[in-house]
Amino acid sequence: MIPFLLRRLLQLIPVFLLSTVLVFFIIQAAPGDFASTLRGNPAIKPETVAQVIRRYHLDQPVYVQHFAWLGNFLRGDLGVAFTENRPVWEVLAPRIGNSLILVGLSTLLTYLIAIPVGVYGAVRPYSLGDRLISFVTYFGLGIPSFFFMMLVMFLMVTLKQKFGWDVPISGKSSSTLGDVPQWRYILDVLIYALPPSFVIALRSISSESRLLRGQMLEVLNQDYIRTSRAKGLTQNRTVYKHAFRNAVLPLVAGLGGLLTGLISGAGFVEVTYGYPGLTPRLLEALSTQDLYLLVSTTSLTVVLYVIGNLISDVLLAAVDPRIRYS
Numbered sequence: 001m002i003p004f005l006l007r008r009l010l011q012l013i014p015v016f017l018l019s020t021v022l023v024f025f026i027i028q029a030a031p032g033d034f035a036s037t038l039r040g041n042p043a044i045k046p047e048t049v050a051q052v053i054r055r056y057h058l059d060q061p062v063y064v065q066h067f068a069w070l071g072n073f074l075r076g077d078l079g080v081a082f083t084e085n086r087p088v089w090e091v092l093a094p095r096i097g098n099s100l101i102l103v104g105l106s107t108l109l110t111y112l113i114a115i116p117v118g119v120y121g122a123v124r125p126y127s128l129g130d131r132l133i134s135f136v137t138y139f140g141l142g143i144p145s146f147f148f149m150m151l152v153m154f155l156m157v158t159l160k161q162k163f164g165w166d167v168p169i170s171g172k173s174s175s176t177l178g179d180v181p182q183w184r185y186i187l188d189v190l191i192y193a194l195p196p197s198f199v200i201a202l203r204s205i206s207s208e209s210r211l212l213r214g215q216m217l218e219v220l221n222q223d224y225i226r227t228s229r230a231k232g233l234t235q236n237r238t239v240y241k242h243a244f245r246n247a248v249l250p251l252v253a254g255l256g257g258l259l260t261g262l263i264s265g266a267g268f269v270e271v272t273y274g275y276p277g278l279t280p281r282l283l284e285a286l287s288t289q290d291l292y293l294l295v296s297t298t299s300l301t302v303v304l305y306v307i308g309n310l311i312s313d314v315l316l317a318a319v320d321p322r323i324r325y326s
Contacts, residue, residue, distance in 0.1 A: 005310065012306045019302045020073075023295050024066045033058055034082045034289050056082065056291075069292060073299060079292030083284070088296045092278070098172060099270065099277035101189065105197035110204040115248075117205070118212030122220060122247075123239060125213075133209070140206030146268040149199045153273065156195065168192040170274035196273045208251060215247035245319065252315050255308070 035058050038049045053059050057068055069079055078088035117137075121130045156167045168174075173188045180188075219225065220243050228238050270277035278297075285293045 004313075008306070008310050008313070012303065015306060016299065016302055017070075020070065020295065020299050021066065023298045024069070024291075025062060027289065027291055027294055028062045028065075030289065032289065034291065037288055052082075056080070065291075069295065073296065078296040081285075081293045082290045083288050088293050091281070091293065092297065095276065095278040095281050098275065099279070101193045102197050102200060102270070102275065102277060105190070105193055106201040106204070109197060109201040110208060113201070114205045114208035115212065115251075118209040119216060119239065119244065121209065121213040122216030122243075123235075125217060137206035137210055140202040141210075143202075145199055145203060146272045148202065149196060149269050149272040152195050152199060168195060172276055193275075196269050196275060200267070200269055208254075211250055212247060215250060216243055219243045219247045249316065249319065252319050253312050255312050255315060 034056070035049055035053050038044050038052060039046075057065050060068075072079060078092075080086065081088050081091045084091055117133055121133055124130055153169060156169050159165045159167050160169065168191055171192060173185065173192050216239075220239075225238060225243055228242055233242075267279055269275075270279045271283070282294065282297060284290075
């Protein structure tokens with residue numbers, strides 16, 4: 001196991017270097033740069049623009065800028081966000097924390113709902129309940145998340161206007177909290193995070209439950225399952241101890257993608273809901289060509305992706321004793 005882990009960690013080096021080079025050069029290939037945005041503002045003096053260019057080495061060749069950034073990144077310095085003149089990590093940290101609330105809550109909802117739904121569909125295939133679940137899951141797979149978020153927001157606005165219900169409509173927390181205990185603030189944040197988290201989780205619930213259902217149906221038709229039933233094992237023991245353990249392997253393999261979700265945010269659901277997560281800030285960085293913020297975020301995502309896949313491999317070996325790494 002140790003040699004395998006070392007090999008995978010060594011593979012991170014070329015993947016990381018190649019990805020940072022590609023991202024850096026693609027961003028730089030776009031017309032203009034951050035200095036072009038400043039030049040378009042008549043309130044900013046040319047002397048200030050020249051100072052910014054010298055400070056961030058924007059007058060240097062692209063490869064020189066990349067090696068300068070890479071050296072700082074390896075020392076733990078992610079660079080400076082141009083628009084706010086603050087370290088990138090200070091800008092990203094609160095946004096990542098906000099997105100982490102949505103990603104974590106949606107992940108919890110996904111596995112709490114998808115696993116029992118998938119098992120139910122496999123144990124009672126083509127029943128009325130299974131057909132109803134199939135309809136809902138196909139709906140979840142087909143509807144865009146941002147559009148479904150708009151429908152949920154419209155429903156909440158209607159409930160608030162017609163019935164006077166105090167339901168969250170947008171944002172991270174209520175603006176009328178004032179000076180409240182810490183537990184009350186945490187509860188309010190969770191209440192506001194629940195609607196977008198459910199919208200984010202809907203697609204994952206649909207895909208994971210369908211995947212688990214298909215895997216369970218395939219495993220339940222295996223000879224060893226019929227043998228266990230012939231020996232008199234109970235339905236629950238046969239399903240959960242033997243069938244589920246083998247059918248859940250694809251879900252375990254997909255756990256590696258959870259780490260990248262922690263840094264990539266919750267997508268356009270955050271934009272639609274007006275949630276102060278990572279995605280709105282990255283869109284702002286794209287519009288202003290905030291180079292270091294974009295490259296640092298992408299680089300962190302690559303590192304977490306490789307580490308996540310490594311964790312998935314270890315978990316697969318723990319779940320399935322037939323898997324051994326040498």
